[in-house]
Amino acid sequence: MSFFPHRHSSHKIGADHPLSGKVVYIPTMGEGSPEAFAAAFRWLGVQSQPTPPSDERTRELGGKYTTGDECYPAKVTVGDFLRVIEQPGFDAERTAFFMPTAEGPCRFGQYAPFLRKILREAGYGDVKVVSPTSRNGYVDLGGIANPFMRTAWRALVCADTIHRALLKTRPYETTPGAADRIFLESQADIVKTIENSCVDAACQLGSLVESMTRARERFRRVPALYDRELPLIGVVGEIFCRLNTFSNEDLIRKLEGYGAEACLSHITEWVGYTNSEEKRKLHLRGRKISLSMLKAYVRSHIQEADEEALIKPFEEEFVGYEEPPMEEILELAWPYLPTGGALGEMVLSVGKAAYLAKHGADGIIDISPFTCMNGIVTEAVYPKLCKAYGGIPIRNFYFDGTQADLDRDLGIYMELARSYREKKPFQRRFPAYFAPAGA
Numbered sequence: 001m002s003f004f005p006h007r008h009s010s011h012k013i014g015a016d017h018p019l020s021g022k023v024v025y026i027p028t029m030g031e032g033s034p035e036a037f038a039a040a041f042r043w044l045g046v047q048s049q050p051t052p053p054s055d056e057r058t059r060e061l062g063g064k065y066t067t068g069d070e071c072y073p074a075k076v077t078v079g080d081f082l083r084v085i086e087q088p089g090f091d092a093e094r095t096a097f098f099m100p101t102a103e104g105p106c107r108f109g110q111y112a113p114f115l116r117k118i119l120r121e122a123g124y125g126d127v128k129v130v131s132p133t134s135r136n137g138y139v140d141l142g143g144i145a146n147p148f149m150r151t152a153w154r155a156l157v158c159a160d161t162i163h164r165a166l167l168k169t170r171p172y173e174t175t176p177g178a179a180d181r182i183f184l185e186s187q188a189d190i191v192k193t194i195e196n197s198c199v200d201a202a203c204q205l206g207s208l209v210e211s212m213t214r215a216r217e218r219f220r221r222v223p224a225l226y227d228r229e230l231p232l233i234g235v236v237g238e239i240f241c242r243l244n245t246f247s248n249e250d251l252i253r254k255l256e257g258y259g260a261e262a263c264l265s266h267i268t269e270w271v272g273y274t275n276s277e278e279k280r281k282l283h284l285r286g287r288k289i290s291l292s293m294l295k296a297y298v299r300s301h302i303q304e305a306d307e308e309a310l311i312k313p314f315e316e317e318f319v320g321y322e323e324p325p326m327e328e329i330l331e332l333a334w335p336y337l338p339t340g341g342a343l344g345e346m347v348l349s350v351g352k353a354a355y356l357a358k359h360g361a362d363g364i365i366d367i368s369p370f371t372c373m374n375g376i377v378t379e380a381v382y383p384k385l386c387k388a389y390g391g392i393p394i395r396n397f398y399f400d401g402t403q404a405d406l407d408r409d410l411g412i413y414m415e416l417a418r419s420y421r422e423k424k425p426f427q428r429r430f431p432a433y434f435a436p437a438g439a
């Protein structure tokens with residue numbers, strides 16, 4: 001991936017750019033992330049917006065154009081893209097669908113060619129599928145690859161950070177809806193800040209840090225009673241299903257309805273993992289010093305520095321909610337799924353589950369699409385992890401759009417989490433704004 005400071009003088013695309021005149025639609029992975037990601041495109045003069053909110057028609061269209069062998073996230077994203085096609089005034093030549101890709105053991109790498117095939121067969125072969133990857137030199141992004149990648153990373157970090165703030169505030173709010181309102185206000189602030197930010201990378205970072213500081217101040221004003229008695233549930237699992245609230249039936253909100261607080265693994269964790277995998281593979285190929293290696297290290301370093309600066313305003317609020325370094329997650333996963341022997345989200349889910357258990361979580365929920373091998377593998381190793389961490393309740397929830405008993409199952413699960421809470425061997429660290437113990 002190209003990832004270096006913005007060095008160009010004009011950051012807007014020209015009329016000859018492959019995305020000029022098109023609207024790029026972003027799949028809705030995460031709350032606030034697609035909006036921020038689309039803003040990074042707009043900053044470069046590319047029209048962009050998230051796909052419309054998923055609904056029953058999403059499932060209907062997804063089901064019509066898939067065979068049942070595909071995973072559930074493929075069905076949902078295909079359904080959402082086809083809903084764009086159904087919108088009045090749709091123009092194939094002016095439309096592009098953003099479908100990221102990755103190498104690895106799962107079906108995700110097939111999504112982009114699969115989407116192209118469906119569009120061709122449905123008579124919409126003119127719709128462009130944007131799937132930037134280092135393998136094709138980011139050709140889909142033309143000359144904007146460098147500034148886009150860096151700004152998009154910053155956008156995702158900001159979106160993840162305010163979502164983390166939302167999840168740690170909402171369960172304690174005393175005015176229903178206040179935290180959600182502040183979240184949306186902060187999301188709009190990030191979007192506007194990105195769209196209007198400078199060409200210069202340092203100047204852009206400065207304006208985003210100011211946006212994050214404003215977000216922190218808003219969250220601080222949410223009327224709330226922070227109570228140490230609420231169980232904390234770690235939410236891990238397959239990236240799309242755990243971050244797309246339509247696919248997971250809004251599991252986190254339902255958990256909160258049972259009086260729990262959720263700690264969700266966000267998108268940036270996956271980016272950290274892919275960086276670490278890239279470096280591991282370069283080492284394996286025996287390339288101790290090479291241009292690719294240098295690029296991988298510089299990119300990671302720049303990303304980490306940007307992330308640190310953007311999260312800094314929330315330092316005090318995130319005491320006890322710190323994200324572990326990738327090396328720690330992989331090390332904790334090692335006894336169950338050693339890196340290299342096992343790849344992808346299953347490793348992250350197991351490592352993060354162990355980290356959260358060790359830091360006082362009262363339970364772990366692993367969200368997975370039905371038939372996804374990540375959930376199948378993690379479910380097989382969780383009993384061993386549960387035993388190693390004092391019996392912490394870990395439960396896999398599978399989704400394919402037909403859940404009937406989610407509410408009931410969560411209710412039962414929360415009973416287990418509450419009883420584990422009474423005897424757990426690992427205690428949580430609380431930020432200063434929580435009421436003192438026993439108050």
Ligand code: SF4
Pocket residue numbers: 071072073106107108238239240345369372373374
């Ligand atoms: S992780 Fe599972 S659900 Fe997600 S793309 Fe891969 S196979 Fe499909």
